Amino acid sequence: MKTAEILELTNVLKAEPRQKPAYKLAIVGAGCGDIELLTLKAARLISSAEVIVYDALVSDDILSLAPKTCELYFVGKRCGLPSSTQDYINELLLGCAVRGLNAVRLKGGDPNVFGRGCEEALFLARNGIASEFIPGVTAALGCAASAGIPLTHRGVARSVTLVTGTVFDTSALGWQSLLSAQTSLVFYMGKEQAANIAHGLLDAGANVQLPVAFVSNGARAKQVITYANLGNMAETARKIEVAGPTLIIVGEVVSVGKELSGLMDSISNTRAEAALERLAEVGKPV
Structure with a gap:
């Protein structure tokens, strides 16, 4: 001491x-x-x-x-x-x-x-x-929620695996086990290991276009979300200059969250009024 x-x-x-x-x-x-x-x-x-x-x-x-x-x-x-x-x-x-x-x-x-x-x-x-x-x-739940990314989603991901980004099994078998069917991966404290994570997943057979999200300062006022894929994951991580913890979410659920984010950004009073009119029409007697 x-x-x-x-x-x-x-x-x-x-x-x-x-x-x-x-x-x-x-x-x-x-x-x-x-x-x-x-x-x-x-x-x-x-x-x-x-x-x-x-x-x-x-x-x-x-x-x-x-x-x-x-x-x-x-x-x-x-x-x-x-x-x-x-x-x-x-x-x-x-x-x-x-x-x-x-x-x-x-x-x-x-x-x-x-x-x-x-x-x-x-x-x-x-x-x-x-x-x-x-x-x-825990960060996986809080960051995913604040980023609008579902960790499981029907037809896309039926399980989620939490992985420490600092110490993990780097064997081929270890990476393959992480790529089990329809699983979202969440890496804690993994930004500095992004290159190794990408390399291990690609060698295990993951698609180079598999979506990735970096959530920095998740569930805080200064939250920053950075999107990438396995192919440019390492380069993207190097460019993140946000001070504070960064969580990495890997899987097709990232695309679902990104779509939701885009729709949320486009919502306006006009569209809400149109939705009300639609409901009113549905409720009318034939």
């Missing part, structure tokens, strides 16, 4: 319990950015927390729900930047829990979708601390 982490842990562990220790901690999913996508239970726990240990993707709006007296500990992990070690995070959570505080471990998305939530719960349990999981809207 770094010196600063050791000092912070020392201060946490030295602090006297504020109440009779409850020895329980909530591992809470903060969703993918939009405060309105929080569950009611997550909002309640955050609003009553005495200490929150939070990740990099938790928005300021969500943190603003915490009481002014709440202790906040940032332990975010970001690609290529100095990050807190998992050992430090585990010990910090343990220290907060044994003080008997209303403690919340706040994670972007869902705690157990590439979130190490169960790793932390296991560590706490092995040290006599109970915990509970509060689900959050």
Whole structure:
């Protein structure tokens, strides 16, 4: 651990319990950015927390729900930047829990979708601390919804596979398994691996024209959607300069979402009035 982490842990562990220790901690999913996508239970726990240990993707709006007296500990992990070690995070959570505080471990998305939530719960349990999981809207669901892309669609995709873009099976068999019939693929944290993803899928027999969508800062005010296909996926990824997390959706569902987006953009009051007239005609007696 770094010196600063050791000092912070020392201060946490030295602090006297504020109440009779409850020895329980909530591992809470903060969703993918939009405060309105929080569950009611997550909002309640955050609003009553005495200490929150939070990740990099938790928005300021969500943190603003915490009481002014709440202790906040940032332990975010970001690609290529100095990050807190998992050992430090585990010990910090343990220290907060044994003080008997209303403690919340706040994670972007869902705690157990590439979130190490169960790793932390296991560590706490092995040290006599109970915990509970509060689900959050994971990025695949939140980004797809805000981009208007269905992850499954009748006649197009009957399943969806979530894949981490940082560590995955790169064998031919691994890529072929991802291309099972009528499956949408969603890659988390995969922008930097776009070239490898495209290469692996093409080698496994995917169509070079298979649609791709990059959703940057999904479900947030600064969301950006960039469309591509497997053939130009790597080049497109290199040109994306948006700061923030980027999710990749691969599959024919992207075309469905793109069509919907175009129709939504063309909707006007005139067309809505025409639809009402049509319904009125249908309702007339013969």
